[in-house]
Amino acid sequence: MKIYISSDIEGVTGVVSWEHSTEKGSRDYEVMRRRMTNEVAAAANAALESGAGEVVVADSHANSTNLIHEDLPKKVKLIQGTQRPLSMMEGVDESFAAAMFVGYHSMRNTLHGTLNHSFSGRSIYEIRLNGNPIGEFGLNAAMAGVFGVPVIFASGDRALCEEAQELIPGIITVETKRGIGMIAAESLHPEVSCELIKSGAAEAVANKGNMKPYRIEGEVHLEIDFVRTGHADAAGSMPRVERISPKGLACKAADYTEAYQALRTLINLASTFPLQ
Ligand SMILES: [Zn+2]
Structure with missing residues (x-):
């Protein structure tokens, strides 16, 4: 069994400002990329302990050079770098049994969605597919769906969890923080966040037989x-x-x-x- 993980940073516990998530000149970025790495490691360890023989992780925030490979489990293969054909979902294909999204955030214009945006905070106001507003979570879940891969787990702030559950009923979600505003949140302790992600991801693997791929068919x-x-x-x-x-x-x-x-x-x- 292979498990695919797509990882972002804005949904990681304690990340509440753009400075936290940017590499250049941020005092806190080094702390936050370690937290991101630890949350991804928690999900990957859950998958491996639940029987996965291989986990592929896509580092999918900004320049996609955030995760620290030696701090991930040895069986994790890591995709990093930009200009990838499938962007945040690079590497996903039919060989995966399921996908997990770690550190994700809500779509732009979401009330109380911490750091809410849709791919580009600078240029994108709203994306609609067949008339329905959609964010990174839905767009990436549908990309997994093209390959028949169900998204079984997501972690991020409360607004992200609500967005995920509305789109994919039955998905297991872990709330790392409660958004107070766009640049404010009440966050779990980093160790508690990792513990919840590990148990939630294990539950998600056990439940994956009940989950169907999220597909957008046709034109x-x-x-x-x-x-x-x-x-x-x-x-x-x-x-x-x-x-x-x-x-x-x-x-x-x-x-x-x-x-x-x-x-x-x-x-x-x-x-x-x-x-x-
Ligand atoms: Zn990001």
């Missing part, structure tokens, strides 16, 4: 509302993209994988807008 209608008209100008040069409002673009994708890759490309193009 996909993708819409993005950017923060500025300039972001839409920059991204709007992509073929088959339609301007639906001053700050909004839409495109029809033949299937979910194409929609996911179109979304990543549009975000990359929007990032070329100079005033951010």
